[in-house]
Amino acid sequence: ILNVEQSPQSLHVQEGDSTNFTCSFPSSNFYALHWYRWETAKSPEALFVMTLNGDEKKKGRISATLNTKEGYSYLYIKGSQPEDSATYLCASLNTDKLIFGTGTRLQVFP
Amino acid sequence: KAGVTQTPRYLIKTRGQQVTLSCSPISGHRSVSWYQQTPGQGLQFLFEYFSETQRNKGNFPGRFSGRQFSNSRSEMNVSTLELGDSALYLCASSLGKGGLTEAFFGQGTRLTVV
Numbered sequence: 001i002l003n004v005e006q007s008p009q010s011l012h013v014q015e016g017d018s019t020n021f022t023c024s025f026p027s028s029n030f031y032a033l034h035w036y037r038w039e040t041a042k043s044p045e046a047l048f049v050m051t052l053n054g055d056e057k058k059k060g061r062i063s064a065t066l067n068t069k070e071g072y073s074y075l076y077i078k079g080s081q082p083e084d085s086a087t088y089l090c091a092s093l094n095t096d097k098l099i100f101g102t103g104t105r106l107q108v109f110p
Numbered sequence: 111k112a113g114v115t116q117t118p119r120y121l122i123k124t125r126g127q128q129v130t131l132s133c134s135p136i137s138g139h140r141s142v143s144w145y146q147q148t149p150g151q152g153l154q155f156l157f158e159y160f161s162e163t164q165r166n167k168g169n170f171p172g173r174f175s176g177r178q179f180s181n182s183r184s185e186m187n188v189s190t191l192e193l194g195d196s197a198l199y200l201c202a203s204s205l206g207k208g209g210l211t212e213a214f215f216g217q218g219t220r221l222t223v224v
Contacts, residue, residue, distance in 0.1 A: 004152070032210055043114070044153075044200070046212035089153070091209070096166050098143070098209035100153040 004092045006101035013080050013108055020076045021104040023090035027071035032093040035064055035075055038103070039086040047075075047088075080108040112137065114203050116216035123223050128189040131219045135182050135203030141165075142184040143213065144176060147198045156199075159184055160207040188221075196223045 005024040013019050025033060032051045036044040048057040053068040061078045077084055087103040115134040123129050135142050144156040155168040159178035176186045182203070188195055198220050202213035 031208075034209070034212065036213075036215075043215040043217050044202075044213075046214070049210075049212050051210075091153075093209035096208060097155055097168070098213070099155065100145070102150070102152040 004090060004099050004101040006088075006090055006104050008104060009102070010105040011107070013106070015081060015108055015110050017080050017108075018076065018078045019080055019106065020074050021088055021106075023073045023075070023092075023101055025071050025073070025090070025092035025099075026094050027068060029095045030068050030071070030092065031095075033066055033068075033073050034089075034091040034093070034098065035073070036089040036091070037086045038089055044089060077106075080106070082108045082110050084108050114201060114214050114216035116199075116201055116219050118219060119217065120220045121222070123191050123221065125191055125193060125223060127191050128187065129191060129221060131186045131188075131199055131201075131221075133184045133186070133201035133203075133216060135184070135201075136214055139203035139205055139214070140182055141204045141207045142178055142182065143202045143204075144184070144186050145200045145202070146170075147200065147218075148194075148196075153200065156186065158207070165207060191223045193223050196221060 035047040038044040050066040055066040087105045089103045091100040117132045141160045143158040145153040158166045162178045173189045178184045198218045200218045202215045204213045
């Protein structure tokens with residue numbers, strides 16, 4: 001059974017704070033790690049797809065790192081804004097199925 | 111470019127009935143995957159179709175089935191509905207198969223079984 005774990009489950013931060021979340025995934029038969037942002041009443045939106053150990057990707061104030069040997073990925077948000085409030089999902093492609101974690105729910109207060 | 115379209119958006123059915131959900135992928139995308147989300151659970155993988163063939167299936171009973179048409183549109187069917195089938199059903203399309211490229215999600219179909 002493949003498990004993708006995300007922590008923390010939820011997070012409340014003040015506007016301007018930087019924050020990070022963790023995604024743990026099985027390191028065996030690993031092919032890709034996805035991050036998605038899911039805002040309320042909208043569809044999940046892709047942030048990053050990473051495949052290589054040591055990969056780092058950045059989109060504006062959001063960045064992610066990948067460690068395939070130990071099976072974890074970090075998502076960082078620099079200078080959080082209220083519009084960053086959403087659930088952040090990671091998903092790991094192991095063997096042939098994309099398995100999602102339960103997400104980290106972020107709320108940014110002005 | 112139109113996004114992924116799912117119909118209907120909301121559905122109420124009674125136990126024992128069957129339901130068909132539809133998903134139109136982004137033009138040019140040949141892979142369509144289906145997921146179920148229930149409260150407290152992550153997105154649970156149902157199945158993936160690529161070029162009209164089911165590539166993978168998740169751990170769901172045989173009451174859950176799907177198909178993909180030559181235009182890449184996909185349908186998901188659930189027969190003999192149970193209360194526990196109440197969930198948000200999301201479909202996602204991608205250019206390549208198997209999760210190697212980013213998935214584009216529809217807004218989902220909220221199914222309530224009473």
